[in-house]
Amino acid sequence: MPTPPSTNKPTGIQLDIAADLHKWRAFLAIGELGSLTRAALFLDSNQSLLSRQLNALERECGTRLFTRTGRGVELSEVGRRIFPQVKALLADAQQLEREIRGEAHELSGRVTVGLLPSIGSPLVGRLYKEMRTQHPKLGLKILEGSSGQVEEWLADARIDIAILYRYGASLPDHEEALATVDSYLIGPRGDRLTAADELPLTALHELPFILPSAPNGLRTALDAMARQAHITLVPALEADSLPLQKLLVAQERLYTVLPLHAVWQELQEGRLQAARLVNPPLQRSVSMALARQKGPAKAVTAVAAQIVRIVGDMARSGMWHSSQPTAGLPPAA
Structure with a gap:
């Protein structure tokens, strides 16, 4: 049977x-x-x-x-x-697939980072170089946009890591503060006003500005502070393009308000001048948020840790003030 x-x-x-x-x-x-x-x-x-x-x-x-x-x-x-x-x-x-391909101990895949153009300029080149050296099989994809666009990409899981500006003393629970950034009045070479190291906010009264159009985090903060200080802040020209803002400040002798890292190269070359705004200062935080898992988890962690290290190095160069303690940084992957 x-x-x-x-x-x-x-x-x-x-x-x-x-x-x-x-x-x-x-x-x-x-x-x-x-x-x-x-x-x-x-x-x-x-x-x-x-x-x-x-x-x-x-x-x-x-x-x-x-x-x-x-x-x-x-x-x-x-x-x-x-x-x-x-x-x-x-x-x-997923782990079995990595084992079969012999990639269990070597980071691979692609990590997508979304950020603002003013942050991307000093950060992305160094991030690419260092990740390429440490993890040659790991790919990076960079998306630049406004704060609203980056937040939308994060919510829709189109990016793995978001780098954002935040105004105010607190951050959303899921975000990590990387740096505190001062705001500067940016002027053309030889300008008497921005030759000073510091300027009070009242010095902005009725200047010929080129500023981003609303809605924009910086513009909203500036407009609110101008109302509180009872000064007039009406831009002669509105433009959301950071390269265009810097070009017209240099060529047409306009003014704008930017963080120092956004004009770092132009200041080194003597094409622009910058005076830090005080009384009151206008500060913002650079924050980092991770999306719900989209890309390879270990690779995302490695890229995020490298971003923290690069931001810390930039703080030591004077671009901004680090929000990260020296101890307790994520370990190198």
């Missing part, structure tokens, strides 16, 4: 988990982001494909994994119960 097949054999599994990993990746992304649109951006896919994958997965499981709401989707009771197991499964699969 033949022996009946064991129910513990692989052929007894109803769901072909290994063949459906791409569907489970979609499940994980939708569950974490609560939106098919955001999950599609995260996975570099499209919403209709994710919808088909999700429908197929629910048919195979014989139950609803998500509940549709007016704001998107949320995990069903079954979805919430299996979510941690699916996350662990995909992490194991």
Whole structure:
């Protein structure tokens, strides 16, 4: 009499988990982001494909994994119960893939950093050079935009690391302060006003400015301080382009307000002048935030740690004041 097949054999599994990993990746992304649109951006896919994958997965499981709401989707009771197991499964699969490729101990993949142009100029070149030397298989992708754009990219998981300006004494809970930045009145070469080391805020009254248009963090802070100081601050020209602001200050003898690092090269070359604003000072924080895991976790950690180190070195050169203690920095990867 033949022996009946064991129910513990692989052929007894109803769901072909290994063949459906791409569907489970979609499940994980939708569950974490609560939106098919955001999950599609995260996975570099499209919403209709994710919808088909999700429908197929629910048919195979014989139950609803998500509940549709007016704001998107949320995990069903079954979805919430299996979510941690699916996350662990995909992490194991990723580790297995690295082991097979022999990359378990060598950082690889691509890390996407979103930042403002004035921060990117002094930071990105050095970051690329140092990461290229330390981890040649790790790639960087840089996106520059306004504060609002960078925050949107972070929320949509299009970037792994965001570098932002923040005004005020406190930061959102998920952000880390990297540096405190003073604001300077920037003028052309030979300008008598910006030849001083420091200037009170009242010195800005009725100057011919080129400033970014609202909404903009710096413009909002400047306008608020001008109202409090009872001075007139009406720009002769509005331009959001940092290179254009610096060019027109030098050529048309306008003024603008920028952090020192944004004009570092021009000051070294003598094309522009800068006087620090005091009474009251106008300061902002440079902060860093990490997105929900998108890129390779160890690579993101390594890039973030290197950014902290570079910002600390720049503080020692005089670009800004470091917000990081010497001890307690993330270890070098």
